[in-house]
Amino acid sequence: TELAQIRNFSIIAHIDHGKSTLADRLIQRTGGLSDREMSAQVLDNMDIEKERGITIKAQTVRLNYTASDGITYELNLMDTPGHVDFAYEVSRSLAACEGALLVVDAAQGVEAQTLANVYQSIEHDHEIVPVINKIDLPAAEPEKVRNEIEEVIGIDASDAVLASAKSGIGIDEILEAVVAKIPAPKGDRTAPLKAMLVDSWYDPYLGVVILVRVIDGVIKKGLNVKFMQGGTDHLVDRVGCFTPKRIDLPELGPGEIGFITAQIKEVEQAKVGDTITTVKGGAAQALPGYKEVQPVVFCGLFPVDANDFEKLRESIGKLRLNDASFSFEMESSAALGFGFRCGFLGLLHLEIIQERLSREYDLDLITTAPSVVYRLTMTDGTVKELHNPADMPDPVKIDFMEEPWIKAVIYTPDEYLGSILKLCQDRRGIQKDLTYVGGRAQVTYELPLNEVVFDFYDRLKSISRGYASFDYEQIGLQEGDLVMMNILVNNEPVDALSMVVHRSQAEPRGRALVERLKELIPRHMFKIPIQAAIGAKVIARETISAMRKDVTAKCYGGDITRKKKLLEKQKEGKKRMREYGNVQIPQEAFIAALRMG
């Protein structure tokens, strides 16, 4: 396709403002699928994506649209991941486009995610086409939203398209605006090949499929290509695009977005942001913006039933085939048995993996408290990364500890501001900025990631009844007064419950944990102390009193069938218990204790 006839764009929106519905409408209008093939929200094709209404993998569809000028254009619509955990993937997707449709709900107006996304889009020099969606709603206030877009975002919204993705209003206007306002890509067909690797995923039939945006040159079947960052060579064996049906093409030229396969077995070899060039006569310089993504949140995943360990190993391995950003290594815990220490891009990423394991692989799992990566500088000058609290060295050998911090932007209706400021303050936040825009507050905080990975997002949502939005980026490490808190049951530390906390948070968190455990651990024949401790210093303590003798006495003698039943029950119970310093702790106790975070 000629450069002048190509338009590459993405849709940016706050969650639920209608991005997927609009994408479906555009596909339907341009005839990529028959009505029969249009299932609900074709772009979000993973169950979890559909349920949560977010995109996890970048997906691109090619639409052929004959505009009012009589010319047929190739429109490449890219659906980008919609969550802060996948910010780097988003940035690469945006770098592959020249423009964006900014979809704003006519009843809700501009929200935090709208802003975060639009600023990113502006940073990538995108031409932005505002679309005010859901004008069919009785509560729609398109004029108010138009002003808000101009005031808050600072772009011209005078010719924003008024649309209803649901009822199909304004769809042609949107397509015309894309053609007229979004610039055609630039590129040189005769220059050495330069293509950006936008995304990659594993397909059971095709192997690793790679989404590319060609900058210069041409990519075609039979070409020997080099991944400049990965340092590997591959033979391209298939080139094509999605309409969203997969279609093979003879080539992808400059400005085009499509996929290639090259007999690659693992997604790890196809890193997002890499530059693809030819082995012979290739480009001298890679494209800017490449970054190696690293997991930031770690936790242990253990099978509830120890017999499921092999199944868990296999299932994690399969998931990893499709997701190079998540890491795992074997781990053993005295409390929980054998499992894996896994690293994730964030809590949502963690939840998605956990959910897929239980849903797609039918595994019953225990997740240990999520933890961030701490940097320890030892007294001998060496530096260590701590991924698992269980690996914490002797504190006397640590000179100082650093923890990752984030910059969070929260956007909220005014009435919830007070409670949100308090929440941030309680989580050791440092307020950086507070501004008001049309009855809403935008507050910027610096917060330790450690305080956010627990239940910050849930708390924020419940405080604001769902109205506050939250977006964050990492800003580096800062020294912190961090301590290792151990939970001791009957004077023995329970490894699965140990955690690194800030000294100021240790006592309340320790107290809550021991109180919870007291409720959850059944009585024994002897007293059981439950303690939270920092080193040798106990900071919270509860005691489970001993069982009264006559309670058990009652069980013996008397009715023989009842006695049998009791023994039967005890046996069953045993299976789900973990013996801990002579104390039997039911599995549920670990789960419940960990759930409170």
Ligand code: GDP
């Ligand atoms: P996304 O999260 O931005 O992808 O939003 P979706 O496309 O999933 O839409 C969120 C919800 O809004 C769904 O229930 C849609 O049916 C609904 N929706 C989308 N567009 C419109 C519209 O134009 N009018 C109305 N009334 N509802 C819409």
Ligand code: MG
């Ligand atoms: Mg969606």
